[in-house]
Amino acid sequence: MQRRMTCEMPSNVMEPTIAKGSVVAVDTAYYYENEPQRWDVLVFTAPQVEQMQFDLGRQKIAPEPIAAVVNAAADLHARESVLVRPHLFFVKRIVGLPGERIRFTPEAIMCDDQPLHVPRDLARCYVRFKDCADYAFGGTNEYVVPFNSVFVLSDNLTAGKDSRRIGAVSLHNVIGRVIL
Numbered sequence: 001m002q003r004r005m006t007c008e009m010p011s012n013v014m015e016p017t018i019a020k021g022s023v024v025a026v027d028t029a030y031y032y033e034n035e036p037q038r039w040d041v042l043v044f045t046a047p048q049v050e051q052m053q054f055d056l057g058r059q060k061i062a063p064e065p066i067a068a069v070v071n072a073a074a075d076l077h078a079r080e081s082v083l084v085r086p087h088l089f090f091v092k093r094i095v096g097l098p099g100e101r102i103r104f105t106p107e108a109i110m111c112d113d114q115p116l117h118v119p120r121d122l123a124r125c126y127v128r129f130k131d132c133a134d135y136a137f138g139g140t141n142e143y144v145v146p147f148n149s150v151f152v153l154s155d156n157l158t159a160g161k162d163s164r165r166i167g168a169v170s171l172h173n174v175i176g177r178v179i180l
Helices: 047-056 066-081
Strands: 004-008 023-027 041-044 089-097 102-105 109-111 140-145 150-151 175-180
Touching: 004 175, 041 150
Parallel strands: none
Antiparallel strands: 004 023, 023 175, 041 089, 041 175, 089 150, 102 109, 102 140
16 A cells, blocks of 8 residues: 655755755655655654644744744734644754664764774765764763654755764654655
8 A cells, every 4th residue: 555645845954865956755654554664755843843833833033944834824923813833844864763762973873883884875874973962862972762763864964953963763653764
């Protein structure tokens, strides 16, 4: 069984793999029949980010990739006097699987104390993790992926919010797998 939807990449977070403005196909039934695999690209919702943006949506915030959505919510809230919760889809790549211990070093991503084998076409994307101070997991460079969750990263590590900042993504929030 395969069900498809399409979505447009609103930002450069997955460049060079998926360019800003590209339309991607998403198999929304894929994870009903298959387990998540490292390096899959998936679409998911992130309630923790949506709630943060909803709270900020009551007032305008400075420009950044998500500001347009938040500011639109603020405008609608001001005009309609109704609560608005922006619903966002995120596109990221699975790097850590349930139960794995992910650690970042300046040279590599470590998975359960072993260097992660990064496919050749992604090698330039996943190198040089300089500073972990602002990571969501307490300023350390290590994170244990909860069961029923995955650790995701942007291919463009300098752009976007990924598991380094929002934590693991629950499999309950996964919409589907991007068909590249």
